[in-house]
Amino acid sequence: MLKEITQAELDNYFDIWGEAAEIKCRFMPGVYSKYNVKRGLRNEDGSGVLVGLTEIGEVHAYVIDENEKIPVEGRLIYRGIDIYDLVEGFLSEDRFGFEECAYLLLHGDLPTERELEQFRSVLAAYRSIPEDFVRSNILNVPSRDLMNQLARLVLIWYSYDDNPDDTSVKNLLKQSVNLIAKFPLMAAYSYQAKAHYLDGKSLVIHKPRPELSTAENLLMLLRASGEYTPLEAKVLDLALVLHAEHGGGNNSTFAAHVVSSSGTDIYSSLAAAIGSLKGPKHGGANSKVIGMMEDLKREVKDWGSDAQIRDYLAKIVRKEAFDRSGLIYGMGHAVYTLSDPRCILLREQAEQLACQKGRMEEFELHKRVERLAPEVFREIKKSDKPMCANIDFYSGFVYNMLDIPVEMNTPIFAIARVVGWCAHIIEEHLNGGRIIRPAYKNIKKRQDYVRLKDRGQDSPV
Known part of the structure; x- marks a missing residue:
């Protein structure tokens, strides 16, 4: 009969086991180079290893000239259309762009006026969640x-689908539009449940309004008053457009490709993508920017002093300030070199919003950090690698000005990126054909099996 184990003994067991695992499971330095393993599926020059093809999105930030990687201004392209042109198109006509963007990414072409209106109507028709689903799965089970x-x-919604495992294009499109419409509600209601049941705030549950855009509905769902200004909705709409797609190689989209290649349902693929996006190295970065900038505001007495800001940034790089990670959050990108077009576009709208909100001093502080951070990093790290601000550097500030709770920062990313994920899932089912199955080399030496009675002294665990 097994001996009953106490909680203290359990805790101690895993403390010891964890320490042993740190020693046993960590590879020796240099082992990846020895076997020429491209960690993170990245080449030595920082470019991604080519593992697939896509017609959905393109991220362009350098050219190869005589085998040399030459940095260029960043470009983001949706279905062959430059993001600058797409954004200029709907902003110049003073209309919302997320729905047009979603249609483009899912269907492959820009919609006509009639097609766009019809698509908006379809989204509105799906933009509701049964009350029993909200009560049973959100209000009764709040999450931190x-x-x-x-x-x-998303995984529970599988059970609400009459045909969840059908991966035909027709059904995948139907499921995609349904989920794109419902993601804002799922996220907003989840926040309201957390705010009420775990944080002691008032419970606010609004019903979506069919005549409103995705951005307008999201602001309305998050605010007790349900009110917002046209500029607020316009800026959030732009943020959704800029986050909707970023090529097939970003971590969460690649996760969706990997899972979809097994032939499984769209809900399983999207759950994997969400899990990836949650990570602080991916979608959680904008919250880190907020924390870093708040720390900077406390530590730097004169926000207009380049010298004081430089000193603070130097402390960050030397792991002497903020979270001691050595990272200036919101600066640098895996692909972009000279500029991130998403950052440029969002910065323009952030300035307008900061002016309306009376927060221009903070906006100017962000601009100073954006200008000085690459210089400080190059000086301390002795690196000539180009570094630009990425979209996370301004998105967190924008959400803060929109009074969006910090817990919603990464879910908003998901509300936008679900469009790109769904487009890539459809593309994988249509064109992939083979399960994605790369190789891992086993570097553990062979050893003989020793019978239990002959094993001698206990291991540390």
Whole structure:
């Protein structure tokens, strides 16, 4: 009969086991180079290893000239259309762009006026969640982490689908539009449940309004008053457009490709993508920017002093300030070199919003950090690698000006990126054909099996 083990003994067991695992499971330095393993599926020059093809999105930030990687201004292209042109198109006509963007990414072409109106009507028709689903799965089961909650809700929605495992294009499109419409509600209601049941705030549950855009509905769902200004909705709409797609190689989209290649349902693929996006190295970065900038505001007495800001940034790089990671959050990107077009576009709208909100001093502080951070990093690290601000550097500030709770920062990313994920899932089912199955080399030496009675002294665990 097994001996009953106490909680203290359990805790001690895993403390010892964890320490032993740190020693046993960590590879020796240099082993990846020895076997020429491209860690993170990245080449030595930082470019991604080519593992697939896509017609959905393109991220362009350098050219190869005589085998040399030459940095260029960043470009983001949706279905062959430059993001600058797409954004200029709907902003110049003073209309919302997310729905047009979603249609383009899913269907492959820009919609006509009639097609766009019809698509908006379809989204509106799906933009509701049964009350029993909200009560049973959201209000009765609040979560401290909204991304985990969102992944769980997506998986539960499988049970509400009459034909969940059908991976035909027709059914995948239907499921995609349904989920794109419902993601804002799932995220907003999950926040309201957390705010009420875990944080002691008032419970606010609004019903979506069919005549409103995705951005307008999201602001309305998050605010007790349900009110917002036209500029607020315009800026959030732009943020959704800029986050909707970023090529097939970003971590969450690649996760969706990997899972979809097994032939499984769309809900399983999206849950995997959400789990990836939750990570601080991916979608959680904008919250880190907020924390870093708040720390900077406390530590730097004169926000107009380049010298004081430089000193603070130098401390960050030397792991002497903020979270001691050595990272200036919001600076640098895996692909972009000279510029991130998403950052440029969002910065323009952030300035307008900061002016309306009376927060121009903070906006100017962000601009100073954006200008000085690459210089400080190059000086201390002795690196000539180009570094630009990425979209996370301004998105967190924008959400803060929109009075969006910080817990919603990454879910908003998911609300936008679900469009790109769905487009890539459809593309994988249509064109992939083979399960994605790369190789891992086993570097553990062979050893003989020793019978239990002959094993001698206990291991540390």
